[in-house]
Amino acid sequence: DAKTTQPPSMDCAEGRAANLPCNHSTISGNEYVYWYRQIHSQGPQYIIHGLKNNETNEMASLIITEDRKSSTLILPHATLRDTAVYYCIVSSGSGGSNYKLTFGKGTLLTVNP
Amino acid sequence: GAVVSQHPSWVICKSGTSVKIECRSLDFQATTMFWYRQFPKQSLMLMATSNEGSKATYEQGVEKDKFLINHASLTLSTLTVTSAHPEDSSFYICSARDLGDKQYFGPGTRLTVT
Numbered sequence: 001d002a003k004t005t006q007p008p009s010m011d012c013a014e015g016r017a018a019n020l021p022c023n024h025s026t027i028s029g030n031e032y033v034y035w036y037r038q039i040h041s042q043g044p045q046y047i048i049h050g051l052k053n054n055e056t057n058e059m060a061s062l063i064i065t066e067d068r069k070s071s072t073l074i075l076p077h078a079t080l081r082d083t084a085v086y087y088c089i090v091s092s093g094s095g096g097s098n099y100k101l102t103f104g105k106g107t108l109l110t111v112n113p
Numbered sequence: 114g115a116v117v118s119q120h121p122s123w124v125i126c127k128s129g130t131s132v133k134i135e136c137r138s139l140d141f142q143a144t145t146m147f148w149y150r151q152f153p154k155q156s157l158m159l160m161a162t163s164n165e166g167s168k169a170t171y172e173q174g175v176e177k178d179k180f181l182i183n184h185a186s187l188t189l190s191t192l193t194v195t196s197a198h199p200e201d202s203s204f205y206i207c208s209a210r211d212l213g214d215k216q217y218f219g220p221g222t223r224l225t226v227t
Contacts, residue, residue: 032214043117043206043218044157087156100147101208101216103157 004088009108012082018075020107022088025069030092033064034101035073037084037109044087044103047073078111085109115141117209119219126197126226133193134222136207142187143209147216148180151204163190197226 005023012018024033032051036044048055048062050071055062061074075082087106092099116139126132136146144165149157161182162170169182181193190209194201202225208218 036218038157041204041221041223043119043208043221046215046217049215099145099210099214100159100162102159103149105156 006107018078020073031090034089036087039084115217117219123223131195138209145210146190147208149206
């Protein structure tokens with residue numbers, strides 16, 4: 001299974017962009033990059049996912065490098081409610097063998113007022 | 114967005130008893146559901162994959178006779194913790210996978226075994 005590496009913690013000022021990096025140098029060609037976040041004592045929340053193109057939705061943007069060995073999740077205007085643990089996960093789609101989401105330790109993002 | 118519910122949200126039971134936790138996908142059908150466990154200050158650990166109409170697939174080290182999983186319909190999976198012990202106290206979270214390969218997670222069930 002492809003593994004990911006994330007910094008254990010990051011701080012961000014409220015209203016500024018939060019850029020969360022993730023390394024996944026062993027990612028396979030059919031594996032997607034997923035981002036989830038978990039606010040304390042809640043279930044994880046889906047944020048975004050992508051294969052090789054950059055993606056954007058109402059929550060965030062996902063920038064994947066051309067060699068797909070790393071990616072960055074961007075929260076354009078962080079708020080206090082974005083304080084959470086952010087997980088970067090690589091997984092294949094349902095047609096692939098590694099369709100399970102395996103959670104690492106993630107990055108604790110703290111948004112400060 | 115898609116919603117996954119869990120019931121109960123928290124439960125306290127005595128050692129030796131069994132507890133059933135329900136996971137429902139409210140507005141979509143899920144042929145595959147997953148069960149996770151999370152201990153304090155740790156990440157989620159996948160316990161098993163639940164497939165509608167077939168037996169669950171358990172991760173290494175998870176006792177299938179202790180954690181019974183039933184996926185009787187496309188919107189419901191249940192996890193039964195049998196003969197619970199205090200070390201089974203944990204946060205149990207389910208997720209459901211939609212046809213677009215996104216997984217949606219339930220709010221979790223806090224189990225305390227006394």
